[in-house]
Amino acid sequence: MTKYVIKRSLNYLVLLFVACSFAYLLAASFLNPYSVYFGRQPPVDPDVIESIMRECNLSNQVSLWERYTTWLTKIVTDWDWGCSPLQVSVNEQIGMRVWVSLRLVLIGTLGGVIIGVLVGAWTATRQYRIPDRVYTFLSLLIICTPSFVLGIMLQILATKANNALGVRVFEFVGEKGPMGDYPLAELVDRLQHLLLPTIVLILLTAASLSRVQRNLMLDSLGADYVRTARAKGLPKSKAVMKHALRTALIPTGTYVAFTVATMFVGATYTERVFSFPGMGQYGVDTILAMDVNGIVATTAFAGVCVVCGAILADIVVAILDPRVRLS
Amino acid sequence: MSADLLLSSPPVADSDDDGGTAVATRIGRSRLILRRFLRNKLAVFGSCGLLLLILMAIIGPLFTGWDFMEIDKRAFLKPPNSTHWLGTTRAGRDVLALTLHGMSRSLIIGFVAATLSALLSAVVGTASAYFGGWTERILLWITDLMLVIPNLLIIGVLMRGGVTGNLAWVMLAFMLGLFGWMTTGRVVRSLTLSLKNREYVLAAKYMGLPAWRIIIRHILPNISSLMVVNLTLGVGYAVLGETGLSFLGLGVQAPDTSLGTLIGEGASMATTYSWIFLTPSAVLVFLVFCITAMGDGIRDALDPSSQSGGVVGGKRKKANKSAKTTDALSSDGAYSGAVAAVEDNAPKEV
Numbered sequence: 001m002t003k004y005v006i007k008r009s010l011n012y013l014v015l016l017f018v019a020c021s022f023a024y025l026l027a028a029s030f031l032n033p034y035s036v037y038f039g040r041q042p043p044v045d046p047d048v049i050e051s052i053m054r055e056c057n058l059s060n061q062v063s064l065w066e067r068y069t070t071w072l073t074k075i076v077t078d079w080d081w082g083c084s085p086l087q088v089s090v091n092e093q094i095g096m097r098v099w100v101s102l103r104l105v106l107i108g109t110l111g112g113v114i115i116g117v118l119v120g121a122w123t124a125t126r127q128y129r130i131p132d133r134v135y136t137f138l139s140l141l142i143i144c145t146p147s148f149v150l151g152i153m154l155q156i157l158a159t160k161a162n163n164a165l166g167v168r169v170f171e172f173v174g175e176k177g178p179m180g181d182y183p184l185a186e187l188v189d190r191l192q193h194l195l196l197p198t199i200v201l202i203l204l205t206a207a208s209l210s211r212v213q214r215n216l217m218l219d220s221l222g223a224d225y226v227r228t229a230r231a232k233g234l235p236k237s238k239a240v241m242k243h244a245l246r247t248a249l250i251p252t253g254t255y256v257a258f259t260v261a262t263m264f265v266g267a268t269y270t271e272r273v274f275s276f277p278g279m280g281q282y283g284v285d286t287i288l289a290m291d292v293n294g295i296v297a298t299t300a301f302a303g304v305c306v307v308c309g310a311i312l313a314d315i316v317v318a319i320l321d322p323r324v325r326l327s
Numbered sequence: 328m329s330a331d332l333l334l335s336s337p338p339v340a341d342s343d344d345d346g347g348t349a350v351a352t353r354i355g356r357s358r359l360i361l362r363r364f365l366r367n368k369l370a371v372f373g374s375c376g377l378l379l380l381i382l383m384a385i386i387g388p389l390f391t392g393w394d395f396m397e398i399d400k401r402a403f404l405k406p407p408n409s410t411h412w413l414g415t416t417r418a419g420r421d422v423l424a425l426t427l428h429g430m431s432r433s434l435i436i437g438f439v440a441a442t443l444s445a446l447l448s449a450v451v452g453t454a455s456a457y458f459g460g461w462t463e464r465i466l467l468w469i470t471d472l473m474l475v476i477p478n479l480l481i482i483g484v485l486m487r488g489g490v491t492g493n494l495a496w497v498m499l500a501f502m503l504g505l506f507g508w509m510t511t512g513r514v515v516r517s518l519t520l521s522l523k524n525r526e527y528v529l530a531a532k533y534m535g536l537p538a539w540r541i542i543i544r545h546i547l548p549n550i551s552s553l554m555v556v557n558l559t560l561g562v563g564y565a566v567l568g569e570t571g572l573s574f575l576g577l578g579v580q581a582p583d584t585s586l587g588t589l590i591g592e593g594a595s596m597a598t599t600y601s602w603i604f605l606t607p608s609a610v611l612v613f614l615v616f617c618i619t620a621m622g623d624g625i626r627d628a629l630d631p632s633s634q635s636g637g638v639v640g641g642k643r644k645k646a647n648k649s650a651k652t653t654d655a656l657s658s659d660g661a662y663s664g665a666v667a668a669v670e671d672n673a674p675k676e677v
Contacts, residue, residue: 012475015468019476026481030488144615146567148574149590149608152597159598265477269571273594284575287483295484302477 001318005311012307016300023299024068027292033058033085036290056083058292071293081300082293084286090297093282098264098301100175101278104271105263108198112205113256119206120213121245124221135210142207151200151273158196172196174275197274201267205259212255216248223247250320254313261309265302363628370624376617380610384431393421395428396582404600414602416592425584426607430614432585436500436569437618441561443504444511445554451508452515453542453550457523467516470509478506479568483577496579499572503565511557518550552629559622563615570611586611 033053037044053059057070074080081090119139123132142150158170171177171192179189220226221244229239259266268280279301286294318324354362364370391412393399398419399411407414413422455466482502490498522528523546531541547554566586572578573587574594581588586607593604 015472015475019472022472023476023481023484027484030484032488140619141612141616144563144619145612146570146574148571148594149612152590152594152604153608156598156601156604268479269574272575283477283480284483284577287480287487287577290487295480299477299480302480303475306475306477 016303020300024296027295031290033290036085081297084291090293097279097282101264105267108201109263112202116206116209120210121217124214124217139207148269154196220244220248253316253320257312257316258309262305360628367624369620373617373620387427391424393424395424413606429584429586429589437562437566439500440503440565444507445558447508448511452512453519456516456519474509486577493583503568556626563618
């Protein structure tokens with residue numbers, strides 16, 4: 001298995017390199033970082049702009065190939081991913097934002113996975129009864145709702161609730177805000193800010209996962225070995241938990257492995273709506289700010305996440321399912 | 328049940344003229360599928376809703392009284408009233424007219440992008456499996472590469488640096504199609520792999536038919552059910568992708584508008600002037616819901632192992648486990664359904 005993982009990782013490494021180079025060449029030829037300085041009051045001296053651009057390796061007077069090799073050499077020798085047209089270091093930004101994203105999505109993703117699996121498995125045992133119909137309909141509705149719509153709907157409701165209560169219980173701008181002067185004030189404040197985006201993430205993850213889990217569970221509930229288990233006298237709950245759910249969890253494992261690995265970059269809209277300066281938001285910001293180096297670094301980061309997810313999914317299925325052999 | 332009926336029928340090319348027998352009434356495949364589809368209430372609801380929305384997008388603007396570009400200088404940020412039924416935006420544009428125009432934009436983008444990505448996935452999937460060797464390696468490698476690159480970022484970069492103004496939506500539609508075919512392409516490939524060694528494909532090959540003809544005449548018809556389902560659901564994906572990018576300001580640009588652009592405009596003031604946000608959001612959710620419900624319904628109707636359409640002819644057995652509603656947004660679901668569909672199609676070709 002180690003050999004297999006190494007072989008695949010090497011293959012993915014080449015893939016990542018090509019993807020980053022492609023992104024660099026595309027971004028560098030399509031975007032115009034000079035426009036960041038256009039229309040400034042007082043106007044910036046063109047020579048100053050040019051020297052900044054040269055320093056950041058963004059000058060359009062240097063040939064594209066030369067810029068590309070400079071960019072690559074810096075990464076290989078110093079692990080320096082460059083800076084934005086406004087001279088903000090990309091390394092620094094990503095170092096900060098990864099943790100913001102992690103703090104935001106960790107509870108949401110894990111909570112969503114657990115709730116999704118439980119709801120999916122439970123509704124499968126109640127197929128076509130009223131709770132099943134209700135949950136199936138609700139999850140379909142949530143899947144069809146983009147996260148930004150869901151997030152803003154919650155904000156509207158939260159404002160109404162805040163006004164009705166007369167105190168700001170629900171917060172929805174940024175990671176933290178002005179806080180009171182009592183013990184654990186910071187923790188309470190952070191939790192207040194986390195509440196709404198976490199609800200969004202839980203709803204979205206749980207909705208899609210419960211549909212997957214319900215289908216898997218339906219297949220395994222009808223399997224012969226579950227009938228055999230019942231026939232030999234096992235109580236229904238035991239047959240469902242030990243025989244049906246266990247096998248139905250194997251494909252979910254791969255799905256979860258992939259979700260967990262990509263969760264850093266998967267919450268772009270939630271981060272945007274709730275003003276969390278995380279990785280997803282960074283990707284959009286860099287495009288809007290014509291930040292070529294930032295875009296490529298985000299691409300690389302997202303690519304690493306996807307690749308890790310794919311490898312992790314392979315490993316998880318090999319561990320969970322004894323029939324699968326990696327070779 | 329119904330699958331058995333179909334398979335036991337004589338393998339004739341035109342299945343519509345199956346006669347009735349003493350045991351059970353036989354019906355043609357297309358009528359069977361239609362009947363199954365119509366029994367699924369949610370799917371029928373979805374298709375009616377979608378039809379209604381398309382109709383509204385076409386003839387709706389005639390009745391609103393306002394053009395979506397028109398600016399009413401006496402009504403900035405007005406809530407719904409008798410002159411502006413759904414209120415106005417900050418610039419004094421009518422929200423109803425904007426929503427109708429945005430909906431038609433989103434729909435067109437969705438259809439164009441979904442068609443393009445369906446075509447691409449069919450070409451790449453069948454070609455890589457049928458030719459094998461280096462063609463397969465290169466095509467698979469490109470597929471993997473495009474899966475690793477975050478599509479949202481790349482489309483954003485291209486939109487930011489590319490066409491701006493009123494033709495931006497054409498570019499966006501093509502981009503969404505160009506970056507949306509990979510998962511379906513892989514499914515098509517694995518289906519083609521299972522088909523390419525069938526007797527009728529080999530026979531055609533030894534008769535000297537060129538490869539593209541074999542693909543079009545003998546392989547594509549067998550994966551058509553997968554393609555139909557993916558085309559339908561692909562419209563939903565593309566609409567979501569379009570609205571997302573436009574919401575971020577990287578898609579359709581003002582003064583042109585789409586549902587995403589409009590939602591983005593309303594988002595910043597949603598807590599105080601909620602009508603600008605609520606109308607396009609409701610339309611968007613309803614639109615995607617209709618498309619997904621319809622796609623699910625088509626898949627269940629095409630899947631021979633599904634009993635969602637009830638049992639044809641003989642006695643009504645209580646449908647149990649196999650009448651599952653397969654997951655709309657998971658490609659694995661599409662895959663298993665399609666494999667079954669292929670098995671069902673096969674006898675027709677012999």
